[in-house]
Amino acid sequence: MKDYLVLISCICFLVFLIPGRFRKYFALGGWASIIGYLFFELPYYFSINNFMYPAIALLSVPFLYITAKYLLRDDPRVMQISTVAAVAFLIYAPFGYIPALGDWLIAAVAGQTSAALAAVGYPVTFEAWNLMERNGFQTEIILACTGIQSIAIMLGVAWGVQSTLKQKVAGFLLVFPTIYILNIVRNVFVITAYTEQWFPYLPEIAGNGEFGYESFFWAHNVMAELGALVFLVVLAYALFMIIPELGTLADSLYRLYRGEVEGIIRPTTAKSEL
Known part of the structure; x- marks a missing residue:
């Protein structure tokens, strides 16, 4: 099952690179599949006493929630980070498959x-x-x-x-x-x-x-x-x-995710910096 999740994620991200009105849903499918893969891999990581990837899997839950929320709004920042993931899969796929x-x-x-x-x-x-x-x-x-x-x-x-x-x-x-x-x-x-x-x-x-x-x-x-x-x-x-544009993107993503996390932790007092 977990190998299929990686393949599904790869396909979704590659389709996301094709312009179209539904591409954001493919990006969402790509993120959800790869995070699902992380959780399916948890028994293996625990068997080799590797705790970094389980920590990443745990942190990926709020990441997926925030990313999905803004993907559905066609937010250019999460569309951009999804493009980064798609290009990474495009490079990895020939060697992986x-x-x-x-x-x-x-x-x-x-x-x-x-x-x-x-x-x-x-x-x-x-x-x-x-x-x-x-x-x-x-x-x-x-x-x-x-x-x-x-x-x-x-x-x-x-x-x-x-x-x-x-x-x-x-x-x-x-x-x-x-x-x-x-x-x-x-x-x-x-x-x-x-x-x-x-x-x-x-x-x-x-x-x-x-x-x-x-x-x-x-x-x-x-x-x-x-x-x-x-x-x-x-x-x-x-x-x-x-590539200075990367610094601009990183800063905007940091503000986006930090603001959302603060809003989850302190919903009545946190102020978004979006």
């Missing part, structure tokens, strides 16, 4: 990660085309390990607003190589930390019953996730410098 293309990217990232690991003195062997082994610990490279989601999202941010061709090219040159290279660094860090057992701490929090999982948890679910979050904020700021 064409197996040959997705496998090609996985194989490329696996090979480059292996080469980088060997270069820093932690060589691995391949048990399968995308399965690495070192010190008895195996790590599988999947599509989520390629950085394509982050690349698609940030290119959606860069290309989902009105900008010049020069700005779009500059955005691509900033986003793609930066995220791709840093994702390889991230993979090297996580695999090394896991296979060398750098962080075997607090198994009651970080363990899942699998021997040595604690090091993977701290490296992947905590350090790499927080590092990626900080990096994406910095990258977004850099994009704002290249």
Whole structure:
């Protein structure tokens, strides 16, 4: 079911890009489907002790309510953020839904990660085309390990607003190589930390019953996730410098959602800043 929700979301956002009087409903269907996917994924996230995505799922409920409210009003701000999401799906879809293309990217990232690991003195062997082994610990490279989601999202941010061709090219040159290279660094860090057992701490929090999982948890679910979050904020700021319209959109969206949240929390005293 959850895989169908991602597909439905993708289709809805792509149809949203086609001009028409009903496009706002497709945007709403896209947001609702992707948020539904987050909730269907909760058992998996809890099984690997990943609490960032459950937190995102919880926060997505008021986001969906506010977004739906203003989509139905044809508000240009939520139409714009929906365009960002649609462009991101347009970039991600070929890799997510064409197996040959997705496998090609996985194989490329696996090979480059292996080469980088060997270069820093932690060589691995391949048990399968995308399965690495070192010190008895195996790590599988999947599509989520390629950085394509982050690349698609940030290119959606860069290309989902009105900008010049020069700005779009500059955005691509900033986003793609930066995220791709840093994702390889991230993979090297996580695999090394896991296979060398750098962080075997607090198994009651970080363990899942699998021997040595604690090091993977701290490296992947905590350090790499927080590092990626900080990096994406910095990258977004850099994009704002290249494409000033993004800063204007971000500020207007912040005011919109903050005003609505304040109105929910303090309905009798909050004043909208829309």
